[in-house]
Amino acid sequence: MKKYAVFGNPIAQSLSPTIHTMFAKSCGIELEYTKILAPVDGFAASLESFFEDGGVGCNVTMPFKEEAFSLADYRNAAADMAKAANTLKRDESGTLHAYNTDGIGLVTDLTAKGAKLDRANVLLLGAGGAAKGVVQPLLEAGVKTLHILNRTLSKAQVIEKDSGSDRVVAITAESLAPDYEVVINSTSASLQGTLPEVPVSVFKHCNIAYDMVYGSEPTVFMEFAKEHGATAQVDGLGMLVQQAAAAFTIWTGKQPETQDVEHYLRELKKTS
Template sequence: MKKFAVFGNPIAQSLSPTIHQMFAKSCGELIQYDKIEAPLDAFEDSINHFFADENTVGCNVTVPFKERAFAMAQHKDAAVCLAKAANTLMLNPQGELCAYNTDGIGLVADLNNSGLTLAGAKVLLLGAGGAARGVVHPLLSAGVTTLHILNRTVEKAQAIVNDANNQHVTAVSQQALLAQYDVVINSTSASLSGTLPAVPDAILANCQLAYDMVYAKDSGSTVFMTHAAKLGAVQQLDGLGMLVEQAAAAFAIWTGKQPATAEVIEYLRNR
């Protein structure tokens, strides 16, 4: 049986085992997928022990270990190099650790599922942490022509711009914002504490889609989504679809099979 796991600390809340078991069933794969709470001071040892099993295929990595997973890998793709953090690991045939970041792939897939056209779109990204870093490369690959990053510390946003080295990405202040964006993406964790990111109301009022990378666990709407809806944003979406889509991208990397996601998203929504 093929073995997989998700590593984090804490990890009890993870939906990954449910998601990947549903993928496996739909794709005809028999898998074992565990949650592993790695000690904060022994993550690398935990990963090495996990991959020492000949049945192990790959794993997911979540907070606070994504940067350390990136550092462990011998092979890294373009998205993971810009993110400087990995959420997916696997061994190649030579036994070398390969790192990927599928968060941005998941975001782009979920935005496409919403009916939005990213080619030529103007996007405002709120925040400049690891979550923001992870989605820049896939958004650019999807054809976004304007990607503005708004962060309280402009220097942090500028660091992402410098690493991206792409004319379509710019760090902006509130005074330099456009009058209208197609999508406003909240990559901050503000919704987890019931607060809002610092963005002018007019920006949310004029956008087609207000997207919160945090997913709504109970009410169906995050603080950011509710605020955007009241201001007049045409559509609001949380990050549950992104969570499932990034998992689907990881599953495809490991197995070569692309699972359907709509039923999984619907199941988790109604759970």
């Protein structure tokens, strides 16, 4: 039985074992998937022990995503853009491959929820690691413009420069476009029950307001977007499932069922 894991610190809250066990069942395969609490200063050693013990692939969460990226021999474009990886795979030759599947998870979930990204004007709130991880897949999805609004303009400008695309533009609140079809909150504000700095005008023509944070109830950002005109409001639970599905496919070559998994997790959240 092939071994997989998720590394993090803390890690007890991770839903990854549940998700990947359900994926494996939907694909008719058996695997072992565990949580590994790695010491903050001991991720590399823990990772090596995992692979030496027969590990094939793993997910990586905070605070190890940047270190996972730096340890890899190969990185995909999204990982290169983010300078962080959430998925690792070691092949038979010992080469360590790093991927960032957050962006493809976001794009897949947005599409599943009805967003039309091709030729869309998109506003991305925040310029941290979560934002960096989704820029490349959004560009590949064909967005017309990707404006980045962040409290510190210089951080958004770094992403603009690193993207290598004239479709990515760091902006201020004074230079917002007249309309955005999709508004994405990549900040962690909702975790504290607060709002990112966002003018109400961006929701006037918004088809989908997307918060990468998720919980048992709609987030503050989702409620705010609804109040000010966004047609639909979506949280990030589907993104969690879809980024995990992308990792599962990288490891196994199989496309797992995701809808039932998301539904199960939503019900689980209601009772937890």
